[in-house]
Amino acid sequence: MADITSSVAVPAPTRRRIRWSLIGDHAILIAGSLFMLLPLLVLLQTASTPDLETMKNGPGLYFGDQLDDNFRKAMFEASGFSGANTGLSMLKNSLILGLGFAFGKIVIGMMAAYAIVYFRLRFATLAFWLIFTTLLLPLEVRILPSYEITQKLGLLNTYTGLIVPLIASATATFFFRQFFRSVPEELVEAARIDGAGPVKFFIDILVPLSQTMIAAMFIIMFVYGWNQYLWPTMITTEEDMYTLVRGIKQIVQVLEGNEIPQYGRANVLAIISVIPPVAVVIFFQSWFVKGLTESDK
Amino acid sequence: MAQVTLDSVRKIYPNGVEAVSPASFNIPDGEFVVLVGPSGCGKSTLLRMIAGLEDITDGALSIGDRVVNTLDPADRDIAMVFQNYALYPHMTVRKNIAYGLKNRKTPKDIIAQKVDEAAKMLNLTDYLDRKPAQLSGGQRQRVAMGRAIVRDPALFLFDEPLSNLDAKLRNQMRIEIKALQRRLGVTSVYVTHDQVEAMTMADRIIVLNSGKIEQIGTPAEIYHNPASTFVASFMGAPPMNLVAGELDSGHLSFAGLSLPVHADHRGPVTMGVRPEDLVIDPDGQLHMEVELVEELGAHRLLHGMVDGQRLTVHLTKEIKAHTGPLRLSCHPDRLRLFHPETGKRMDAQMATQPRTQTESVAS
Amino acid sequence: MKRAGFDSRWLPILLLVPQLTIIAVFFYWPAVYALKSSFFLQDPFGFGQTFVGLENYTSLFDSSEYLKVANFTVLFTVLVTFFSLALALLLAVKADNVLRGAKTYRTLLMWVYAVAPPVAGFMGLLLFNQRWGPLMELFGHFGWEFEMGADYSDTAFAMIMISIWKQVPVNFIFFLSGLQAIPKAVREAALIDNRSASGRFWDVTFPLLAPTGFFLLIINITYALFDTFGVIDTVVRGEPSNNPMTLVYKVYVDGFRGNDLGGSSAQSVILMVLVLALTVFQFRMVERRIHYT
Numbered sequence: 002m003a004d005i006t007s008s009v010a011v012p013a014p015t016r017r018r019i020r021w022s023l024i025g026d027h028a029i030l031i032a033g034s035l036f037m038l039l040p041l042l043v044l045l046q047t048a049s050t051p052d053l054e055t056m057k058n059g060p061g062l063y064f065g066d067q068l069d070d071n072f073r074k075a076m077f078e079a080s081g082f083s084g085a086n087t088g089l090s091m092l093k094n095s096l097i098l099g100l101g102f103a104f105g106k107i108v109i110g111m112m113a114a115y116a117i118v119y120f121r122l123r124f125a126t127l128a129f130w131l132i133f134t135t136l137l138l139p140l141e142v143r144i145l146p147s148y149e150i151t152q153k154l155g156l157l158n159t160y161t162g163l164i165v166p167l168i169a170s171a172t173a174t175f176f177f178r179q180f181f182r183s184v185p186e187e188l189v190e191a192a193r194i195d196g197a198g199p200v201k202f203f204i205d206i207l208v209p210l211s212q213t214m215i216a217a218m219f220i221i222m223f224v225y226g227w228n229q230y231l232w233p234t235m236i237t238t239e240e241d242m243y244t245l246v247r248g249i250k251q252i253v254q255v256l257e258g259n260e261i262p263q264y265g266r267a268n269v270l271a272i273i274s275v276i277p278p279v280a281v282v283i284f285f286q287s288w289f290v291k292g293l294t295e296s297d298k
Numbered sequence: 299m300a301q302v303t304l305d306s307v308r309k310i311y312p313n314g315v316e317a318v319s320p321a322s323f324n325i326p327d328g329e330f331v332v333l334v335g336p337s338g339c340g341k342s343t344l345l346r347m348i349a350g351l352e353d354i355t356d357g358a359l360s361i362g363d364r365v366v367n368t369l370d371p372a373d374r375d376i377a378m379v380f381q382n383y384a385l386y387p388h389m390t391v392r393k394n395i396a397y398g399l400k401n402r403k404t405p406k407d408i409i410a411q412k413v414d415e416a417a418k419m420l421n422l423t424d425y426l427d428r429k430p431a432q433l434s435g436g437q438r439q440r441v442a443m444g445r446a447i448v449r450d451p452a453l454f455l456f457d458e459p460l461s462n463l464d465a466k467l468r469n470q471m472r473i474e475i476k477a478l479q480r481r482l483g484v485t486s487v488y489v490t491h492d493q494v495e496a497m498t499m500a501d502r503i504i505v506l507n508s509g510k511i512e513q514i515g516t517p518a519e520i521y522h523n524p525a526s527t528f529v530a531s532f533m534g535a536p537p538m539n540l541v542a543g544e545l546d547s548g549h550l551s552f553a554g555l556s557l558p559v560h561a562d563h564r565g566p567v568t569m570g571v572r573p574e575d576l577v578i579d580p581d582g583q584l585h586m587e588v589e590l591v592e593e594l595g596a597h598r599l600l601h602g603m604v605d606g607q608r609l610t611v612h613l614t615k616e617i618k619a620h621t622g623p624l625r626l627s628c629h630p631d632r633l634r635l636f637h638p639e640t641g642k643r644m645d646a647q648m649a650t651q652p653r654t655q656t657e658s659v660a661s
Numbered sequence: 662m663k664r665a666g667f668d669s670r671w672l673p674i675l676l677l678v679p680q681l682t683i684i685a686v687f688f689y690w691p692a693v694y695a696l697k698s699s700f701f702l703q704d705p706f707g708f709g710q711t712f713v714g715l716e717n718y719t720s721l722f723d724s725s726e727y728l729k730v731a732n733f734t735v736l737f738t739v740l741v742t743f744f745s746l747a748l749a750l751l752l753a754v755k756a757d758n759v760l761r762g763a764k765t766y767r768t769l770l771m772w773v774y775a776v777a778p779p780v781a782g783f784m785g786l787l788l789f790n791q792r793w794g795p796l797m798e799l800f801g802h803f804g805w806e807f808e809m810g811a812d813y814s815d816t817a818f819a820m821i822m823i824s825i826w827k828q829v830p831v832n833f834i835f836f837l838s839g840l841q842a843i844p845k846a847v848r849e850a851a852l853i854d855n856r857s858a859s860g861r862f863w864d865v866t867f868p869l870l871a872p873t874g875f876f877l878l879i880i881n882i883t884y885a886l887f888d889t890f891g892v893i894d895t896v897v898r899g900e901p902s903n904n905p906m907t908l909v910y911k912v913y914v915d916g917f918r919g920n921d922l923g924g925s926s927a928q929s930v931i932l933m934v935l936v937l938a939l940t941v942f943q944f945r946m947v948e949r950r951i952h953y954t
Contacts, residue, residue, distance in 0.1 A: 022858065026755040027762070033752045034769035037829070040784035043795060047787065059793025109679045116676035121666045128677055135688050137940050141887040141909050142932040145916040145925050146691035146698065154686075169687035174680060189666070199667040228777035230891035235917065246777040246891075253786065253898055264787075271783050278775035283768055290771075293831075294838040351849050371849075372856035384846035388868040397864070398854035445850075 041275075048268035055264045071265035075273070078266075086240040086248060088270055095227055095244040095274065101164045102226030103219050110173030110218075111211070115203055117174075118181040119189065135170045141231060148235050158239045167232060173218055176292075180214050181207070217292025220285050224278040245274035300362035300375075300452040300485060301327045302348065307357035309343050309509075317343045319510045320357060325487065325502075330479050332488045334496040335506035336532070342457060344506070345489045349455050350374050361453055372401075377446035378455040382462060383438045385430040385445075391417075392426040395444045402449075409448075416444040419478070436467045443475065447482060454479065454486040460495065472499060493533045497521065505529050522572075524634065527641035530570050536599060539576070541607045542638070543569040550635070553605035554583040557630050563644060568636040573599065573612035575632035578619075582627035586611070591619050600624070692933070698926035710923070717927035727911070727928075734907045737821060738885040745825045746877060749832030750870075754862065756833075757840040767837070774830040778888060782895025785823040810897070810904065817905040820896050824889045831884075832877050839873035840866070879943045883936070908932060 043060045050065035076088035116122065117129055140147065147166055156162025184207070192202045208215075233247035243251070252267045282289050306320035318340040325331050333341040346352040348359060350371035358365050366374050377398070385394050392413055399409045417423045420440040430438055439459065446454055459475070460468045476499045479486050490496055496503050497517045505512040505520065505528075513525035524530035530538040543552035545567045550557045552569055576584075584604050592599040600611040600619055604626075611626065613619055635644045699717050701710040721727045756766050773781075788796040789809040800807040809819045843866065851865040887909050897904040901914055908928065916925025 023759065026758045029755045030752065030759065030762075030766045030770075033748070033755075033829075034766060037770055037773050037826070040781075040788055040826070043787050044784055056792065059790070059798070060787075060795055109683065112676040113680035116673035119666050120673035121668060122673050128681065131689075132680060132684065135684050137937055138688075138692065138933055139883070139887050139936070141890060142912070142929050142936060143688075143691040143695050144913060145922065145929065146694035147687060148917075149922075150686070150691055150694065165683060166687040169684045171680075171684070199669050199672055202667075224775050228775070228780075230777060230779045230894070231913070234894075246779055249777075249779045249783050249895060250898075253783065253895060268787070271780055274780055275776055278777075279772050282775040283772055286768065286771075290834055290838065294835055349849075349853065351852065370856055371853045376853065378850070378853055380846040380850060382844060382846050384844065384850035386847060386850070386865055388871075401855040401857070401860060445854075 044268050044271060047264045048272055050265065052261050052264050056261060067265050068269070071269045074263075074266045075269040086243045086251070088245075088273060090241055091243050091245045091248050091270070092273060094242060095246065095277070097160055098163055098229065098233070098244050099223045099227035099277070101160065102167055102229075103222035105164060105168050106173045106222050106226075107215060107218055109168060110171070111177050111208075111215075113171075113174045114177035114181055115207065118178055119199065119202075132171045132174055136172065136175060140167065140170070144231060144235065147232075151236060156236075158237055158242050162236050163233060163242070164226075166236075167226065167229060173222065176218060176295075177211070177214070179295075180211060184210060213288060214292065216285065217288045217295075220281055220289045221292050223281060227278045245270065249274065301325060302453060302485060302487070303358075303360045304348075305358040305360075307344070307347060307359050308355050309340070309347060309352065310355045317509055318347070321511055322357075323504065323511070323514055325485055327485055328483045330476070330486045330488065330499060330501045331504060332490060332496040332500035332502075333504050333506060334490055334493060334532075335512075337491055338508075339506040340509040341489045341491075341506050345455055345457055345487060348453070348487060349376055349378050375452040376455055377449045377451040377453075378457065379439075379442045379446050379459040381458040383430070383442040383459075385438060385441055387430055390427050390429055391422060391433070391441050391444075394430065394441055395448055398445060398449050412448045413444075416448045419447070420444050435463050436471065439463060439467075439471055443478070447478070447484075451484065454484050454488075456486065456488040456490075458490055459488075460490070461492070468495075475499070493535065497533065503533075505532065507532075523643070524570070525643050527568055527570070527636045530634065530636070534572065536573050536610045536612070538570045538572050538634070539609050540568055540570050540636070541604070541609065543567050543635075545635075550633070552584075553607075554585060555628075556583070557633070559630075559635075561635070561644065563637075566638045567644070568638050568641070570634040570636060571628055571632055573610045576609070576611045576626045576628050578611075578613070578617060578624060579627035580625055582625040584626040584628070586624045586626055588619065588621045588624050591621060695926045695929045695933075698922050699930045701923050703920070703922040713923070717923045718931075721924065721927055721931070730906055730908055730911050733817070733905045734886065737817070737824075737889075737905070737907055738882055740821050741824045741828065741885040741889070742878065742881040744821075745828035746832055746874070746881060748825065749829045750836050750874075752829070753833050753836035753840055754866070756837055770833050771830040773827060774834070776827065778824075778827055778891030779895045780891075781823050781827040782892040785819055785892070785896060789819050813903060813905055816896065820889070820893055820905065823892050823896065824885065827889075827892065828881060828884055832881065835873055835877055836870065839870050843869050875946060879939060882939060886932070886935075 046060045046062075046064055047055050048071055049068040050061065051067055054061070054065070076092075078087060113128075113132060117125060117132075122128065151157060151162045151166060154162075156165075188206060189202065192206055197205060227244075228246055229244075230246050230249075233244050234250070237243055237247060249271065252270050302325040304324075305322050307318065307322070308316070308320045309318040310316050321344060333344060335341050343352060347354050348361075350366070350369060354367050359367055361374060361376070386397065389397065395413050395416060396409050399412065404412075413426070414423070417426055420443055422437065422440055422444060425433060425437060425441075430441065433441065439462075442459065456475070460471050463471060472495060488495075488499060497520075500517055502514065502516055503520050504514050507528050513520060513529050515523075515525075520529060520533055524533065524538065527540055531540060541552060543550055544565070545551075545559065545561055546564050548558055548560065550559045550561075550567070550569065586600070586602045586604045586609060588600045588602040590601040592601065595615070597615055598613045598617070598619055600613065602609060602611075602621075602624070636642060637644055698710075700712060700714060702713045702716070703710050752770055756763060756770065759766070776784075786809075788794050789807065790797060791809065794807075794809075797807045797809070808815050810816055847865065847869070848861075851861045855861045855864065886907065889907065890909055890913070893906055893910050897906065901910065906914070909932065912925050912928045912932065915921045915928065919925075
């Protein structure tokens with residue numbers, strides 16, 4: 002006994018338990034995935050099928066061959082009156098909104114967060130509260146006066162008017178403040194001993210340290226900006242300023258308007274409005290999830 | 299209470315890595331067995347297989363007279379104390395301790411009685427209504443113990459339960475756990491990487507290295523007769539001195555030392571000797587150049603070189619020492635020989651002669 | 662503030678100026694403006710305004726239409742919040758259980774996060790299309806003549822379904838990360854203490870997810886109140902008429918379409934108070950919430 006037995010050990014037949022519960026788990030997950038995917042599949046199917054067929058029979062089980070044709074129409078033919086809102090122009094505006102918003106929000110947020118966390122400031126508390134009160138009221142509840150003011154400033158139908166008012170909330174500032182506070186204190190002390198001033202410290206140390214956080218924020222903010230609807234609806238009245246998401250209402254009208262509704266073309270535009278943000282979220286999944294779930298702490 | 303038997307229990311991970319090579323041993327009822335080894339040696343995996351938290355790839359595990367390979371952890375009649383205590387943070391101490399009983403449909407009054415008993419035993423009575431976050435490390439450790447003992451399990455499992463405590467508390471808890479186990483008489487398997495814990499707590503020690511059992515034995519056996527250079531250097535602080543010697547025609551030679559042995563092996567050999575088995579001897583054959591005297595109060599350690607090889611000597615506090623040359627001798631009984639390549643012990647018979655004679659032979 | 666901050670006087674001010682300017686112009690000014698307008702009656706032709714005190718507010722509470730919208734908003738919020746949380750929790754628990762395909766499931770269950778609400782509404786229009794919508798046909802098989810846009814409750818049903826679909830991913834992501842934050846050893850301890858999987862879930866996992874769930878509750882209420890605007894606007898095709906709508910949508914309709922700046926501002930202020938109350942409630946709860954450490 003108690004030996005490293007060299008005796009012929011007859012391995013007991015380890016019965017593999019069939020895990021019914023695991024099969025159930027997979028079934029639920031597959032059902033859930035299908036629930037999420039179904040609308041997209043219908044969208045894709047109708048976008049690739051001739052409109053007449055869709056109108057007669059509704060979405061079928063097979064994808065058609067009209068995707069190219071619909072894509073060309075959607076991208077290069079205007080759907081409005083002035084002829085300016087082709088898919089391409091809307092895509093451009095969406096990109097400007099998404100990127101401009103993300104960039105502006107991060108730069109301004111980081112600067113403010115740096116000031117609040119790393120400087121002795123007499124009115125620091127006041128600045129903090131002024132900034133963080135903005136977390137309390139979403140743009141939607143002050144939409145009308147915001148519109149009036151933007152109009153007064155002559156910013157209707159401009160990219161500035163589209164982007165800057167959306168930046169007037171402190172989510173990114175708050176996020177970076179939390180992150181900066183978690184950076185070890187010793188780092189500033191070491192940097193000061195090494196002769197780095199506040200600007201050097203920010204550029205040489207803090208920004209590189211924040212890379213992942215910046216990436217995560219960028220993804221979240223890009224998606225948020227791209228997906229804006231209410232504000233662009235109010236602020237852009239000229240068709241050449243429409244974004245894809247803002248144009249969706251008009252797409253709906255196209256759907257309804259014609260004798261044979263142009264489902265295919267409209268759906269291609271809907272798909273194009275979904276692809277960039279979805280792609281970003283899928284490809285940078287881990288950053289995105291990290292940024293999202295850490296922003297609540 | 300029960301005995302535990304492992305018959306060629308083996309673990310292979312899906313990626314093909316064999317975490318535990320077929321292991322067979324038996325733990326009699328009431329014995330306290332410590333699994334010890336460096337991190338990654340498979341000791342925790344072995345424990346978790348006994349607990350049912352990991353699947354057993356091959357072999358048979360029985361607790362009492364049941365083969366439990368396919369039983370859920372909750373059905374194995376075990377209790378486990380985890381490294382990070384794994385207390386339920388949202389439950390009070392009382393609920394934490396009672397939770398396992400509650401799920402076994404134990405009547406309320408018996409639960410209350412058992413919780414109170416355990417709390418008294420562990421000095422937790424005043425803390426029963428607190429949440430784990432409001433307790434100190436040592437108290438949390440006790441709650442984890444309490445959760446285990448109220449269940450009256452057939453088997454206790456401990457997964458490095460003391461590694462998160464500071465040194466002083468660790469010493470204290472070590473004694474408490476051991477005393478508690480004595481009192482309750484429950485078969486226990488205890489995993490640690492700390493050889494002091496292993497030596498002081500175990501009835502029997504199982505030393506593991508890269509998934510294989512190196513040696514099974516009582517603390518004294520393991521300490522004095524290590525089965526391999528691995529065990530020799532892992533157990534004991536400071537570890538056994540291991541130096542390269544030479545065996546030929548009935549003589550073991552190392553530096554100036556030459557001892558008669560009965561061994562068939564010839565050629566290079568690894569020679570092992572515990573630091574306390576080297577004694578200062580003005581006529582000794584070993585010439586040591588002492589480089590450092592480590593003062594430890596109750597004793598001293600001398601570190602230095604003998605013939606280009608590093609050696610440590612343990613001296614009682616009465617014996618003064620200083621750096622510089624020194625002569626040592628060693629009783630041949632205390633020498634252990636290991637195969638230079640495999641590291642396994644060689645059962646060479648030392649020629650047992652009185653010490654004086656050894657020296658005269660040597661001189 | 663960090664213990665070892667910098668002492669520069671002008672730099673922090675320079676750093677704060679852009680943020681403070683933007684929020685002053687586009688946050689505080691509009692907020693104050695809304696508050697002020699809510700006490701005035703706007704001349705419909707744009708010639709000045711008259712101070713009317715609380716009249717804009719009282720007329721809202723006397724308006725059966727406003728109360729109807731408020732009622733619907735409450736119902737809508739409760740249903741969307743409950744079902745998107747419940748569904749996401751179920752999926753997160755399952756996704757946390759499986760090893761095989763975990764990453765694929767995660768992707769398939771979260772991509773909808775990036776779909777804009779009006780586009781979600783657009784997809785809903787397809788599924789519930791009156792001529793050939795697959796869901797409409799499905800309901801038809803069960804004898805339910807689904808009429809989106811014409812029937813009040815059918816339209817409400819579609820709005821709720823779409824809003825839930827859109828919100829499941831966020832909740833899923835948070836629940837999954839909450840589940841993964843539960844120490845492995847605690848789950849293992851539960852495995853030894855309790856043989857029933859559902860017992861372990863309700864006794865250990867669920868309470869440990871409570872902080873995440875509470876945070877999500879607030880997020881979801883906010884979502885249902887505000888972010889569903891795009892869904893609703895698309896589903897009603899910009900023509901609310903007899904269709905259900907939420908309070909935020911009414912602010913927009915009355916103010917932007919109806920040119921009732923005073924009434925719309927009063928509605929904005931009511932929503933502001935609602936959000937403030939919600940936030941204060943959240944902070945109070947966060948303070949009291951047990952920090953499991």
